[in-house]
Amino acid sequence: MKNDLYKNILLDITEDDFLMKTISKYWENFCENVEEERFSALSKPAFQTIQSICKYQVMKGGIVNEILDENGQVINDKDIVSSNLINALKEVQQSGKSKQYMGTLPFPNFRALAPH
Numbered sequence: 001m002k003n004d005l006y007k008n009i010l011l012d013i014t015e016d017d018f019l020m021k022t023i024s025k026y027w028e029n030f031c032e033n034v035e036e037e038r039f040s041a042l043s044k045p046a047f048q049t050i051q052s053i054c055k056y057q058v059m060k061g062g063i064v065n066e067i068l069d070e071n072g073q074v075i076n077d078k079d080i081v082s083s084n085l086i087n088a089l090k091e092v093q094q095s096g097k098s099k100q101y102m103g104t105l106p107f108p109n110f111r112a113l114a115p116h
Helices: 002-012 016-038 043-054 078-093
Strands: none
Touching: 016 043
16 A cells, blocks of 8 residues: 555656755765765775665675676676676766766875874
């Protein structure tokens, strides 16, 4: 019954743009919170959250050990898998669907370290 409620809510939303902005904002806030936790005393729960959502488990080799090619064949040669993964990530990063920061950032000025 709970799913019916969500289904009805989604059907009532007529503007796809509004829906996409709402979903994007939710995940943006979620990711910011997890990143803050990762570098705090709450790092263990943050990594457990990442494991749970990304279905990441420690395996032999990398996170991605196998891929399916266009013909449905499983490829597990680590060099081919790595090459395909890198190409897929490049496509996503350069797709133009997401905003990209194209400016330059100044190198930070650090205070001098005190001698020991």
